[in-house]
Amino acid sequence: MEKKDIKWSELGFGYVKTDKRYVANFRNGAWDEGGLTEDADIVMNECACVLQYAQTCFEGLKAYTTEDGRTVCFRPDLNAARMYDTALRLEMPPFPKERFVEAVKQVVKANEAWVPPYGSGATLYLRPYLFGINPVIGVKPADEYQFRIFATPVGPYFKGGVKPLTLCVSDFDRAAPHGTGHIKAGLNYAMSLHPIVEAHKAGFAENMYLDAATRTKVEETGGANFLFVTKDGGVVTPKSDSILPSITRRSLMYVAKEILGLKAEEREVHFDEVKDFAECGLCGTAAVISPVGKIVDHGKEIAFPSGMDEMGPVTKKLYDTLTGIQMGRIEAPEGWIVEI
Numbered sequence: 001m002e003k004k005d006i007k008w009s010e011l012g013f014g015y016v017k018t019d020k021r022y023v024a025n026f027r028n029g030a031w032d033e034g035g036l037t038e039d040a041d042i043v044m045n046e047c048a049c050v051l052q053y054a055q056t057c058f059e060g061l062k063a064y065t066t067e068d069g070r071t072v073c074f075r076p077d078l079n080a081a082r083m084y085d086t087a088l089r090l091e092m093p094p095f096p097k098e099r100f101v102e103a104v105k106q107v108v109k110a111n112e113a114w115v116p117p118y119g120s121g122a123t124l125y126l127r128p129y130l131f132g133i134n135p136v137i138g139v140k141p142a143d144e145y146q147f148r149i150f151a152t153p154v155g156p157y158f159k160g161g162v163k164p165l166t167l168c169v170s171d172f173d174r175a176a177p178h179g180t181g182h183i184k185a186g187l188n189y190a191m192s193l194h195p196i197v198e199a200h201k202a203g204f205a206e207n208m209y210l211d212a213a214t215r216t217k218v219e220e221t222g223g224a225n226f227l228f229v230t231k232d233g234g235v236v237t238p239k240s241d242s243i244l245p246s247i248t249r250r251s252l253m254y255v256a257k258e259i260l261g262l263k264a265e266e267r268e269v270h271f272d273e274v275k276d277f278a279e280c281g282l283c284g285t286a287a288v289i290s291p292v293g294k295i296v297d298h299g300k301e302i303a304f305p306s307g308m309d310e311m312g313p314v315t316k317k318l319y320d321t322l323t324g325i326q327m328g329r330i331e332a333p334e335g336w337i338v339e340i
């Protein structure tokens, strides 16, 4: 397979049009057979449900080249399952899980020239999404839907080395109890745009959101779950029904417990105890783990002992182990790596 002539390590995180994308349509109560297309544009009516009432959801995962030259994806079955759950909560017809994984494979295969080589740090980012497409003006779910997956190559997340982030505690809420925080709905991102723009203006990389009901417990950031490391080397992640169940976080908790033999706990985390942790990181598909060096709560600073220069030692071990599994340097738990 001849790869595209791209300076892989200089790529950023932006949209690059690749050769093929997958499309399936839901009409008259059923999904059609779907397939690949070269057409990157979508034509829809001015009154399409997605445009009026934001009936849309998405997923994100990566394809990449392992050390021994295989093209693989990481746990696409969990993306399929999460989009299924999201669709049900948004009154959308879920796309069948087996077909989701099959479509992921088709898109990667058709764009194999765009899968960055091993060692470049770049990956092929896959974006599955589902939206209501027919005209809807009275508030109700659409009758017709489109499911798509496109692929776009993205550069290494940590260009020029890992730099711990500084976060601020947000005055806005990301998700309400019994709301939609646990699903990957586009609307969760629309309402987070203002808080993130404000945070950036104030010089912070991300917002830490607290629970909307009591503002005493840690939730997550706009697009990544928290992991904390205790002073005695255990791993803790916040438990809440309004956190998005990150596949990276769930995988890291498994790695912590089953591979590294660490104490790993999912439990409520009170903001008051954050100052007592030794390390903090953000988990998501994009970076795997981004270390957090400092959290600022209305002028009061919490500086983690791991500092502002590098990842803490436990965070680093988790990061190295999971990326080692993904890149084929460490044996993967059953079913985690799907070969294309």
Ligand SMILES: *Cc1c(COP(=O)(O)O)cnc(C)c1O
Binding pocket: 060, 184, 220, 221, 222, 223, 224, 225, 244, 245, 246, 247, 248, 249, 283, 284, 285, 286
């Ligand atoms: C997608 C997402 C994450 C990260 O999930 P991964 O499956 O690890 O990529 C975390 N928080 C929110 C709000 C998200 O939308």
